[in-house]
Amino acid sequence: AQSVTQLGSHVSVSEGALVLLRCNYSSSVPPYLFWYVQYPNQGLQLLLKYTSAATLVKGINGFEAEFKKSETSFHLTKPSAHMSDAAEYFCAVSPMEYGNKLVFGAGTILRVKS
Amino acid sequence: GAGVSQSPRYKVAKRGQDVALRCDPISGHVSLFWYQQALGQGPEFLTYFQNEAQLDKSGLPSDRFFAERPEGSVSTLKIQRTQQEDSAVYLCASSSGLAVYNEQFFGPGTRLTVL
16 A cells, blocks of 8 residues: 655744755555645645656745655755745655545645744 | 635534535546545545546545536535544545646635534
8 A cells, every 4th residue: 555654744944944844655666746735724736746757856836856766755845945835735645647546644734934 | 717616615514414515626627536634634535536437436434425426527525424533624626637647636625523
């Protein structure tokens, strides 16, 4: 079975500091990996996705993630945090090209301090 | 254009009542998903439709949960004889394609509270 582990349910950074949100997955086959962001009272929005092309994936709002097969990781980074980045972030995996369902991690709430 | 909409946004039910949650996907999207998000957890897959066909219902937690999409557009998730453990946010998502790498667009969710 596929699963996702997000280390740290809460992460706090200062404005302008590096953002690092950790995601490790387990999958018996090469996975498709995703990061979603959820703002209060809004739906999840796709930040970026890995679909077996380049291992370094760039997304919206300055976020990027690197797929590391040897570490089974897909950590999300942003060089400089902005107040508007405060939200909850979810990592998700799907091991199948067709079949469609996503398996989500428990989420990490990012707090940005001024 | 309009995104995925869900109604009602909030629903309070007494234990044992039946509820129906509606999802209006993005027009033309063939794939539709339902997820359940308990407090403090990530979304969990419930069921998947390709047009009107329910191709995967492996995530439905019990036979009290039923979903339909009769005309391949609007979908309804019905929960019979609600229990307190059914309290959660129910998310609907739609996608234009059939492959997992087609982006799933999520609605704002329906927050169900069972008293």
